[in-house]
Amino acid sequence: MFKQIASILMCAAIIGCAKGNMQQAETINIAGSTAFQPFAEKLAEEFMSAHPDVRVNVQGGGSAVGIQSVQSGVVQIGMADLVTLPKEAEGLNSIVAAKDAIVIAVHPDNKIDNLSLQQIQDVFSGKVNSWEQLGGEKGEKGEKKTIAVVSREEGSGTRNSFHDLVLKGVQLSPHALIQNSTGAVKMMIQTDPSAIGYITHGVVTPDVKAVAIDGIAPSLKNIKAGKYNVVRPIFLLTKGELQGKAKEFIDFILSPQGQKTIADNGLLPVK
Amino acid sequence: MLKPIFWEQVMKKVLFIGTAITVFILFFIILYILKNGLPVVDLEFLLSSPKDFGRAGGIFPCIVGTIVLTLVAIVIATPLGVGTAIYLTEYTKKGRLISIIRFGTECLAGIPSIIFGLFGFVLFVVYLGLGWSILSGGLTMTFMILPTIIRTSEEAIKSVPNSYREVSLSLGGTKWQTIVNVVLPSALPGIVTGIILGVARSIEETAVVIFTAGSVLRIPTSLFDSCRTMSVHFYILAREGISMENAYGTAAILVITILLINMFAYWLMHRLMAKYS
């Protein structure tokens, strides 16, 4: 019995290795920013339908994983959505593939449509903690309706960008609820009428309401015109100059067709 | 004397209510998932690929991913686990080494999955350069299910009556021949039970798989491909709010699989116990 198991194991390992080696030339691994991941998956799908001999593996993991895995060679392309790249990304080539607006979102039932930058800072720092103070509704029984602030986890690219672009040095309240993905933040907002959080523009749907900042709504028009300026770059990182299919993939992302895919799904094209 | 009898009645009722609540919770969870999930499930859901990140379409790649990842773990963990069980039951008298090994097994069983995830990520994904792959995930999972297989196999081997061994040895069989020809076949249902419980463990695990096997939503073609298991798919669908219907559907499939696996394991265990008692 053991001999059989051992031989099966060996076979599996050998087949696995052979296949792995055989495919290495045609596989592109890309990992990093969860904000750009859905777009990368879509781009990968299109690229693969044009190049059936190539497999593009898209992993999330976050910007740090993107940077680390490019540095260590686990992937050829890393994705990072930080306003400024950390020192760990030194020596990597960076290409801006798209731009992304960050949107302040609340529950659709919330009466608030507009907040000033000051008000947003007060809410996220915990200085203001009821919707009433912002001109919103009281609770059903007239009680104070506390604001549930939802933020991303420490280190997140979206969080860092939000701190840089909106909070500007104001400390986030420690009572803020922490979720570790854009989708999870959105889930919190759409299920809790008292919640407020920030998500990328690309994932806004009617399930949540995007709030205008100082009267400027985060519409595609305003973002493109540069009026709504809570916008951050999305980087593609590579180690040295890329060769072959990986380079072709990046070229595809930057091509008019790739940029159109990006724009169609809610991000801002760079070209 | 009224008082003790009164207490007896009260306590009996209280304990009964506690038991009833527990059973109710279990049925509630299972029925809730099935009620919301089963309407989505049909053959197409099982056999088609997801579209639009899982918003539409089925879960076929996740089923394949789950099966392959589990197979890798089982194929490696079974010989290790059964071998350890044989050594612990057949070859050793009590000793320091044995108590250390047994303690190690207990500890391994108690280690939180997130630690296995961290470890698998550093060792397999980064250090050995396997990347997020079925191999990384399967190897990490091997370590997680090893204690289950060891413990269940040990119990099964112990339950084989000594007279069986004596007959074989007195007929001139060596120790190893006795183990292979007499002990293991008799203990087989128990060993299989352990393997099945290991399968269940690797199907339900989420954190470890995300850390080591990644979450690429495609049918894997080699052991070096990343895959997404059903649990991970459910987690991502539900947590990111991608599609509640498909999340419930996936959960229903998960719960049914786990139910069947557990029932099968108990049936086997029951057979083994009936055989020797």
Added chain:
Amino acid sequence: MKSKENLIQFGLLLTALSTIAILLLIALFIFQEGLPIILKVGISGFICGSHWSPQQGQFGIFPMIIGTAWITVGALLVSLPLSMSCAIYLSEFSTAKVRAILKPIIELLAGIPSVVYGFIGMVILFPMVRNYFGGTGPCVLSASIILGIMILPTITSIALDSLRAVPYSFREGSLALGATRWQTIRMVVLPAAKSGILSGIILGVGRAVGETMAVIMIAGNSVIIPNSFLDPVRTLTANIALEMNYAIGDHRQALFATGIVLFITIMILNVVANTIARGGVKE
């Protein structure tokens, strides 16, 4: 022939040592990755520091330790009454047939994926907590209820086994002296099964401390020392799983260091459970 037998025995010994090897390997990797930051910050600074803000160089995990403790105690408060009721009822009052059916059914609870528990907490518990207790939903209370249900099968099944292991003669002696069944349970059976039950509870605690995915989904993950059962908290496990994706440099090391604290905690719990269980056997 003899040498072949010896070879097999040696091979099996190596196999048996694999668990120890794995355990050491895990410890080695986790410590290697996490120890530098602990040494840099200092053990007391890391464990007793109350500020966690890795990007500003603050690495205190005290709120997470307290958070883990709150949730674990809460889970025990939820779980103990139910699991002990189950164990005692099934062992002492129910018929053998009911026991044979219910025990595997309760153990089934352990097989349901933890993400499913987390999800149930999100969709069913959050609105309930919001309506009856106020707050936002994710909090110590929600997490305690879900974790309490998750550790039910562990405690129930071990407690049941140790109650069944009490020799029947103990009960007969007590009943013959005129004691009622409840008096017999309270004064004879429970004390005799004490160590087994206790080690079951400790293993349940281990499971609660180690749970990750369900906790992330329902505990709220704020890094604060909770004042009430309605405050959100972050556990040690949640800290690792939440931030691992984006952690670089010291931050990453600090998460592995969180893993070290978790690893040591679980090891201590295992040793205690083991010692208690062994003490029971000797009696």
